[in-house]
Amino acid sequence: MRTKEQYREKIFSMKPNVCIGGKMVRRDDPRLIPGVNVLELTYELAQDPKWKGLATAISSITGEEISRWAHLPQNPYDLLQKQKLIRLAARRVGGCIQRCMGHDAINALAICTKEIDMAKGTDYHKRFMDYMKIYHQNGLDGCCAQTDSKGDRMKRPSQQADPDAYVHIVEERKDGIVVSGFKMSITQAAYADEIIVLPTRALMEDDRDFAVAFALPGDWEGMTLVTRPVWLRGKDDPDCPPFCRYGVSDSVIVFDKVFVPRERVFMCGEWEFGRRVALLFADSHRHSYSGCKPGLSDILCGVAALAAEANGIQKVPHVREKLTEFAGTAELAYAAGVAAAVFGEKTASGVFFPNTIYANVGRRMTGELIYHEYNTLTEIAGGIGVTLPYGEDFECDPLKNPLMRFIVRNPNISPEDSLKIWKLVENVGASPMTSWYEIAGVHGGGSPIMETIALGIEYDYETRKRLARYLAGIDKEFNDAKDLEREPTFGDGLVNERLELNK
């Protein structure tokens, strides 16, 4: 399996098509390193024997052990393991592990290419699985470029004044296609091996040119990644705890008449499948949130509990009550993910897909509560998160003595540890990363209204209405077999996979 050193070496050797602050930079630019560090942790976990079977899986394509992020889930156990891995990794990097978008994109394409082929007689699925073989053999990491810049939100792609508002096909050739347009908010694009491109919305016949999916190396000719890195204050301070080393970058990707070789094209004009592939990505991603959002709640809960102790208010009833709210959010979201996994279903492609109702209810709840959780941390910690003097002030005489006395609230906590706690409160609750997590918590995987729309369409309201008619005495009988008698999947696949891992 690929090591973190191999990943770093490859990424640093890529062509400099990343632009930060108006200048083209190489991928070893210090502002990108906090994000690279997150990716390296994912490679480290996969190499660690302790996490074998969790951070790794057996490829359904090559039969070899691979990173779980590259694995196409085959059964509920794979989904449960993914969820657990995301929570575990999120706790270590302070939140977003950045690998799930690529994972969700490959799931969506594996499923949708099969369905397009079944309907249209195309050969996308074989193409995609051939691509996946290379992906697995080389331990590649892909980001997902789904979100188009979208221009006027009330117009469809083909109605936009500027056609580049959505990535689209400008030329079809025998050996491939040429594409142009803008994707935006693409996490980890600047340090991914591959950019995996999908449509972002349902399409109509006029939008045919916008029905396009493909994958390209991150430094491919004609692509520019205009990148915004985010990191924590003090990341270069040698005394900074490991957590400060982590950060993230998001990119606008400008596609300027980019040639995509035929073997890397996975959808080309099949507008009827725009909605399907967009939702497959989004629902898989909403399931991934059932791992990362509990991980983020774990961090917020822990920091709030520690801040309460540092303030000496840990036994106060309203503080204890507020801490239970973190437990409620984290574990309900996690439970929704578990339910989505065991009530998921095998698709025609063989990929096992989470139940969309559970994936959407869990994601919607965490999106709605994200600011509340940060608010709880702020309430318990007080205002010091935004007023804490800079670290250097605690080092310089003659201020060191008064400041090291100023920082102590709980006499049982040393001045050094008190300072560490309040720096953590600042980093988690009042830093550029805080805003990133708050906004990602609302919009990542689609704005909250998208989960509401999904639930509006997919939830079985008719059965509930028939239940009410039965209870009201309008109908004599009520049949809810379809709704309640479906079994969770604990089938052979699940058991066999466990046995395989325990060998």
Ligand SMILES: Cc1cc2nc3c(=O)[nH]c(=O)nc-3n(C[C@H](O)[C@H](O)[C@H](O)COP(=O)(O)OP(=O)(O)OC[C@H]3O[C@@H](n4cnc5c(N)ncnc54)[C@H](O)[C@@H]3O)c2cc1C
């Ligand atoms: C931190 C972060 C990381 C991200 N990472 C990725 C990534 O790795 N890959 C990726 O592909 N995307 C990524 N995204 C993008 C994310 O999926 C989008 O932010 C999300 O889908 C919302 O799109 P938008 O930001 O363009 O907002 P908009 O779509 O502009 O939404 C703003 C509001 O307008 C409403 N609205 C929009 N269109 C309509 C309409 N036609 N009718 C009625 N109301 C409408 C929305 O419901 C919402 O309330 C990321 C976003 C964030 C914040």
